[in-house]
Amino acid sequence: MSQGSDTQNQGEEAVKRNSRPEMAMLLDAITECVFVSNRETMLFMNGAAKALFTDTDAENISDLSYFMGWVFPEDRILLQQKLENCLEGKSDGGTFEFRFLVNSTEMRWFCGTVKPVVWEGHEAVVASLYDVTDQKEVAHAHDRSEQLFQNIFRITPEVMLLSSLTDGRIFDVNPAFLNVFGYRRDDVIGRTSEALGIWADSTFLNRFVEELKMTVSMTNVPATVRTRGNMIRHFQLNAQKIDHAGEQLLLLIGRDVTDELIQAQELQRSKDSAELANRAKSEFLANMSHELRTPLNAILGFAEILRDQIIGPIGNDRYCEYAQDIHESGTHLLSIINDILDLSKVEAGRLEAYLHWIDPTNSLDMCMTLVQQRAFENDITLEKDMDETVELEADQRLIKQIGLNLLSNAVKFTEPGGHVKMCLSRTGNAGLCLSISDTGIGMTPDEIKIAKRPFGQVDTSLSKRHEGSGLGLPLVTAFTEKLNATMTIDSQPGIGTRVNILFPPEKVREKVKDSYEDESLDQI
Structure with missing residues (x-):
């Protein structure tokens, strides 16, 4: 070999030696993974490629079979075939995808290209790879979402329509739409809903779309449509704007609510009829109660005259006993009529409560006085324990009726020798509690429910020995609610x-003593 040839070869070797570090620096600067290998050995890897492996892996990665061990088994054959074709000159490589176990723990998707090259005078293959896992996941999520939408679109019983928001052309409808409106799919796609004549109001869709353009979605919009057989049905619509491939689409979902509207109308008519009948009943009872009280008061007055022999002696004591029986029966009947009148007012919504600040002990003391004689006759001890330092915002008449009804019931259903106690005390939350307790027959939870119903009477031997209308507790419940208070009942049979x-x-405040002193002076 001549001296000139030797000099030329030495120059080429020098260029190769100087270019390798520069090439390595260049390849390390890119984010794609670059591999150079032959059939058995990994000849070169850039920095991004080395980052795929742990330090332990890096010691063995020069062996190509070790590298192939981290490729997903189903993709390994494809990668080996690509490598062989390039080395044998059968192919220039091309693009491919495969799964790889990064750092021995995480499975990732890679997309790459392979090309045949000459590396250090030998045939080799260079592979350029980049991670496409995130894109794969996004595409998979999109496909899954699209498949889910298609499934819902097909099987939902609600009417669904997908159309252009600009010109109204229909892109797709679900089977429920075709079934409701009586069309074939080919008759619908590419046409507009207006052309199909499905809207009973021809101006509805334009107004609906214009309003939708100012928002993203609309829900529970009432609409009237014309279905198969030219039948008018009422629908409730939900709409959503969708951006697809740069075009705005309208997804319309409709639910037939015709039957629900008919049921609601029938229910309202039934309710109105029931309220009318109840109001008529209440007015009848109120009028009858008023008409009955007038002659009954006369009967009571004359019975008192006969009983007390005010005009003169009757001559036979049995007539006085009869007059007493008439007076007692009339008084009981008047009490029932008054209760019916009050209950009628409650049911008719005409019960009025005139609220102002009162001293509740005055009204409750009066109630104790009214039941004292009956308690004495039945050998029942009456007790009271009342906080006299409070004022209550209430209706004095209703407070009296609550106290009198509860005390009367307590005395009525307590055996001789028993106790009845009225308490008025502060509660833990600065409220006020009026309680009436007795040692009477008691009730079970089911019996309490019966007693709270109008005309409900607990079927016990003791209750049957006493007259009553079964209106006391329902009236107390109504009066309590009118005063914005709450009633509770604790009871045990035999206790x-x-x-x-x-x-x-x-509703509670400290008593203002000066005001009551002024009232008492005015009364004097």
Whole structure:
């Protein structure tokens, strides 16, 4: 070999030696993974490629079979075939995808290209790879979402329509739409809903779309449509704007609510009829109660005259006993009529409560006085324990009726020798509690429910020995609600009953003594 040839070869070798570090630096600067290998050995890897492996792996990665061990088994054959074709000159490589176990733990998708090259004078293959896992996941999520949408679109019983928001052309409808409106799919696609004549109001869709353009979605929009057989049906629509491939689409979902509307109308008519009948009943009872009280008061007055022999002696004591029986029966009947009148007012919504600040002990003391004689005759001890330092915002008449009804019931259903106690005390939340407790017959939870119903009477031997209308407790419940208070009942058969009327804190305040002193002076 001549001296000139030797000099030329030495120069080429020098260029190769100087270019390798520069090439390595260049390849390390890119984010794609670059591999150079032959059939058995990994000849070169850039920095991005080395980052796929742990330090332990890096010691063995020069062996190509070790590298192939981290490729997903189903993709390994494809990668080996690509390598062989390039080395044998059968192919220039091309693009491919495969799965690879990164750092021995995480499975990732890679997309790459392979090309045949000459590396250090030998045939080799260079592979350029980049991670496409995120894109794969996004595409998979999109496909899954699209498949889910298609499944819902096909099987949902609600009518669904997908159309252009600009010109109204229909892209797709679900089977429910075709079934409701009586069209074939070919008759619908590419046409507009207006051309199909499905809207009973021809101006509805334009108004609907214009409003939708100012928002993203609309829900529970009432619409009237014309279905197969030219039948008018009422629908409730939900709409959503969808951006697809740069075009705005309208997804319309409709639910037939015709039957629901008919049921609601029938229910409202039934309710109105029931309220009308109830109001008529209440007015009848109120009028009858008023008409009955007028002659009954006369009967009571004349019975008192005969009983007390005010005009003169009757001559036979049995007539006085009869007059007493007439007076007692008439008084009981008048009490029932008054209760019916009050209940009628409650049911008719005409019960009025005139609220002002009162001293509740005055009204409750009066109630104790009214039942004292009956309690004495039945050998029942009456007790009271009342906080006299409070004022209550209430209706004095209703407080009296609550106290009198509860005390009367307590005395009525307590055996001789028993006790009845009325308490008025503060509660833990600064409210007020009016409680009437007794040692009477008591009630079970089921019997309490019966007693709270109008005309409900607990079927016990003791209750049957006493007259009553079964209106006392229902009236107390109504009066309590009118005063914005709450009633609770604690009762056990054979032990007794305790009824609590709980007033909220805003209804209670400290008694202003000066005002009552001024009132007493005015009365004097």
